[in-house]
Amino acid sequence: METVSTNRSHGGTQGVYSHASSATGTPMTFSVFVPDHAPDAKLPVLWYLSGLTCTHANVTEKGEFRAACAEHGIVFVAPDTSPRGEDVPDDEGYDFGKGAGFYVDATQEPWTKNFRMRDYIEQELPRLIAAQFPVDMARQGITGHSMGGHGALTISLRNPGRFRSTSAFSPIVSPLHCPWGEKALTGYLGEDRANWREYDAVALIEDGARLPDLLVDQGTADNFLEEQLKTPLLDRACREADMPATIRMQEGYDHSYYFISTFMAEHVGWHAQRLKA
């Protein structure tokens, strides 16, 4: 692991790091915020998965999470959204290929070699974080935005007990039922929709996966709400499964970091309550 940069911020260290990933076969870059802490202390970890077109940098610069993470003593990890590099295949659209890994392990060519973001986020990066940072991996939470909200929900639903807390900002709740999901999952996983269900939060709940609870914020002025995000499908799935979920429609807010940053401190506090209980 190489240190790209460190900056002192909000009583802690905001770092950016890179490493050679065996999962993706490429260098991968991620950011970690570590609040000041007692020597030998192991802090809870909050994972943040980013949305389409983003790298680690968007939330690191615009997310307004550091004050709350410092207050609660929580490490914040922000990975990239796909493999990068000239040799990595890509698509002309912003919503498939680089910047759009969808947190899946691709089974279709030419994507199988590099597009293994599920393996990277579920297996490889946690091992690296556990080895290199002062974290208590028994106390992990996960959140994310849009495609990253989809990532947070599906990874948490597939790994019961790993995360003590799960939340999302404007998540894609069902790739099976939106153009972004249909394009990406057809491309990465092929035409058989049965193979998509483990990458679909609503389908996972329908198929029996459960979380102890869930916090979702969704802006009512979000241009993607109706066609792509479809929050009501998640609300219905949770109700039908009798799974506790706090799904809040936030009046007038859109899909941007102006929205995310508004509710970030509240999400960090919500995770802290569960991670430090």
Place this chain on the structure above:
Amino acid sequence: METVSTNRSHGGTQGVYSHASSATGTPMTFSVFVPDHAPDAKLPVLWYLSGLTCTHANVTEKGEFRAACAEHGIVFVAPDTSPRGEDVPDDEGYDFGKGAGFYVDATQEPWTKNFRMRDYIEQELPRLIAAQFPVDMARQGITGHSMGGHGALTISLRNPGRFRSTSAFSPIVSPLHCPWGEKALTGYLGEDRANWREYDAVALIEDGARLPDLLVDQGTADNFLEEQLKTPLLDRACREADMPATIRMQEGYDHSYYFISTFMAEHVGWHAQRLKA
């Protein structure tokens, strides 16, 4: 005035606007955050002047001021740092010409036509803000970063009584005594250093200008501290003039928005105390 964009954020509206400036002879873009407020309410205003290479966008995206401004009911205005456009003269360096207006009215060619940032910030933009936004111009505060900290200090010192509160993040305290200042003021104002003194916070204090008080934060790990910013010169000038000033050296912090955002809420609170007294 045209609205470029508005986003709901932190219980208010973050807008970006543009207008044809008579001071600079160019279109100028600026951002304004307006917290939700009672109908007919007039809110205090905090001006934020940005540093070298910045536009309105840097602090708007990375400044972390909105939560505090919403809490205290303060409008936050962030102008650009120079005129822009293909017809505007420029310099190859990042520290002169576009993105580096230094908040002066140029007297040297080819800069006189467009580089009138003092006139723009002191006269034209306040009139526009007063006419277009729900602000109480009897309650203004001013702050800024680096070149913008220089702007905030000098504008406030030259206009006694206009600002109820003045602060700065890592300001250039004396353009007369640093390479950035020498290059820019020679270029905009000519060789006669007597003409620079009204654009130098330390010189203005030496020449008798006073503020009721002052808050300055400066990182000790700031690469520009020793050669360009020279905080001790301001500290000495304030002591010799018996002018109250809180100048804080912040251990380990650098020149970036990771530093600014850390102390932004505290500055907003400091201004709020004086603007709402």
